[in-house]
Structure formats: C-alpha cells, structure tokens
Amino acid sequence: MQNFFVKTHGLGNDYIVLNQDDMSFELTRKAIVRICDVHFGIGSDGILLKVPSDKSEFGLRILNPDGSEAEKSGNGLRIFAKYLYDYGFATKKIFSIETPGGLVKAEIIEEKNGKAFRIKVDMGKAIFESKRIPVKCENEECIGETLKLVDREYEINCVSVGNPHCIILKDELNEDEIKTYGSEIENHEMFPNRINVQFAKVVSPNEVEVLIWERGAGWTLASGSSSCAVACTVVKRGLTERKLTIKMPGGDLKIEIDEDWEIRMTGDVREICSGTLGAELIQDL
Numbered sequence: 187m188q189n190f191f192v193k194t195h196g197l198g199n200d201y202i203v204l205n206q207d208d209m210s211f212e213l214t215r216k217a218i219v220r221i222c223d224v225h226f227g228i229g230s231d232g233i234l235l236k237v238p239s240d241k242s243e244f245g246l247r248i249l250n251p252d253g254s255e256a257e258k259s260g261n262g263l264r265i266f267a268k269y270l271y272d273y274g275f276a277t278k279k280i281f282s283i284e285t286p287g288g289l290v291k292a293e294i295i296e297e298k299n300g301k302a303f304r305i306k307v308d309m310g311k312a313i314f315e316s317k318r319i320p321v322k323c324e325n326e327e328c329i330g331e332t333l334k335l336v337d338r339e340y341e342i343n344c345v346s347v348g349n350p351h352c353i354i355l356k357d358e359l360n361e362d363e364i365k366t367y368g369s370e371i372e373n374h375e376m377f378p379n380r381i382n383v384q385f386a387k388v389v390s391p392n393e394v395e396v397l398i399w400e401r402g403a404g405w406t407l408a409s410g411s412s413s414c415a416v417a418c419t420v421v422k423r424g425l426t427e428r429k430l431t432i433k434m435p436g437g438d439l440k441i442e443i444d445e446d447w448e449i450r451m452t453g454d455v456r457e458i459c460s461g462t463l464g465a466e467l468i469q470d471l
C-alpha cells in the first residue's frame with residue numbers, strides 16, 4: 187500500500203514508521219516537519235524510515251521532528267523491530283539493523299496477541315572520547331567538566347552511544363528547569379553536532395530517575411539512547427551497579443552495561459495506529 191504508515195510508542199516516545207519502497211514522495215525536511223507536527227500532520231517525536239542495507243538484514247534512518255537526522259535511537263530501534271516483525275519483514279525473532287550510528291542486534295523476547303511487545307536491543311559500545319562524541323573539551327574524556335550557560339553553570343558528563351549525549355547529575359529533578367535550559371545546552375558551542383540532554387538522579391544502586399531534552403525534538407517522555415547514556419555515566423562515575431532500571435516520565439527501561447561498555451536495552455513498545463498518509467498532507471512538499 188502506497189504511503190502506508192504505522193505510529194508506535196516506546197514509553198510515550200512516539201514514532202511514525204514509513205517504508206521508503208512504498209513512498210510516492212521525497213521525505214524532505216519540509217515533509218518531515220509537517221508529518222511530525224500534531225496540528226498540520228500526524229504528530230510524533232520523529233520518523234523511522236525503512237531503507238535498504240548492504241551490511242545488514244534491514245536499514246533504518248531516524249529523522250527528528252525538526253528535519254535533522256539522528257545516528258541512533260533506542261526507542262526508535264525497538265519500535266522499528268516491532269514493525270519489522272509484526273508486518274512480516276522479519277521472519278525470525280533475532281535480526282540485525284543498520285543505522286547511521288552502527289549495526290545493532292534486535293531480539294523479540296515477548297509477544298502479546300501474536301505481536302511483538304518486549305524487545306531487547308544490543309546497542310553497541312559506549313564511546314567516551316571527547317573527539318568522537320563530539321564535544322569540544324580539552325580532556326580526552328568529558329566527565330565532570332563545566333558547561334557555562336548565560337546565567338548558570340552545570341557539571342556535565344558526555345558520552346556517545348551512536349548518538350551524542352550530555353548528562354547532568356542532580357539531587358532533585360525539575361521538569362521546568364530542563365524545559366528552560368534544554369535548548370541552550372543542546373545548541374551550546376561545545377557541541378558541534380548539537381546534543382541530547384539528560385538530568386539524572388541516582389535513587390539506588392540500580393535505579394536512576396531521568397528527565398530528557400532530545401536533540402531535534404525537545405522535551406520527550408522517554409528516550410532509549412538517553413537511558414543507555416545515563417546508565418553508562420552513572421556506572422563510569424562509580425555510582426551504581428551495571429544492571430539498572432532507568433525511570434522516565436513515560437515508563438521504565440532495563441539497561442545492562444558489560445565490562446567492555448557493550449550496552450543492552452530491554453523495554454516495551456505498543457502500536458497506536460496505522461493508515462495511509464492523506465493526499466492533502468503530502469501535497470506541496
């Protein structure tokens with residue numbers, strides 16, 4: 187079916203999945219912005235585009251609602267894995283997906299009514315080297331460094347899990363604070379490719395509460411790659427064990443970090459609706 191879409195969420199982080207092979211129009215920046223807008227389009231935290239891959243069974247591009255492209259997305263990967271399984275593209279429960287941020291392995295570990303429900307993704311290895319994140323930092327790793335904003339300073343920790351993250355450890359979490367400063371941090375000159383931002387509070391050796399400001403999307407209820415990045419940071423700083431529950435406004439994700447910084451993420455995904463993009467929605471793009 188031409189221009190068929192599926193909208194699915196992982197803990198309230200919602201994506202529209204499209205298949206490049208079935209599309210009658212080009213997914214330009216203007217098209218992405220319109221489709222992701224809740225008033226002029228369907229509304230979502232981004233678009234997941236199924237593309238061919240010569241390195242892997244499936245290829246995925248991740249588009250943010252501002253039209254920019256992300257290298258990786260944790261919730262996006264679980265949502266895409268569910269789509270591949272439920273719509274018959276993947277015939278096994280374990281398969282590989284190529285993203286611009288590296289190859290990952292996805293595994294359907296629980297079904298409900300014949301549909302994929304709980305999914306595990308091997309997200310790859312955490313990268314702490316400043317240059318590779320990238321972050322403009324004099325030290326080889328950007329852990330416990332100072333970020334100066336117009337009216338305040340934060341102690342920051344940076345890590346890439348395929349896409350870049352800036353984690354700020356806090357004693358108390360405040361939604362208004364991340365909504366106020368998220369964009370200034372995201373677009374700070376220290377981060378040449380912009381950055382995803384998390385405020386994180388360690389509540390026990392295996393639980394961390396997290397608020398998120400996503401690059402290219404803003405405030406979101408949950409983020410898989412953010413959960414992985416926070417988990418790597420709190421382990422790196424010796425604050426927790428390596429098996430963690432990350433608690434976000436939209437729900438919980440389970441993260442495991444190996445001794446060599448390989449990351450595994452497990453969580454639920456649910457389909458919201460499916461249909462065909464309206465002809466008038468995709469006009470004039």
Ligand SMILES: N[C@@H](CCC[C@H](N)C(=O)O)C(=O)O
Nearest residue numbers: 256259260261349409410411
């Ligand atoms: N929601 C995602 C992250 C999506 C990409 C991010 N906005 C970026 O630009 O890196 C997740 O669940 O990881």
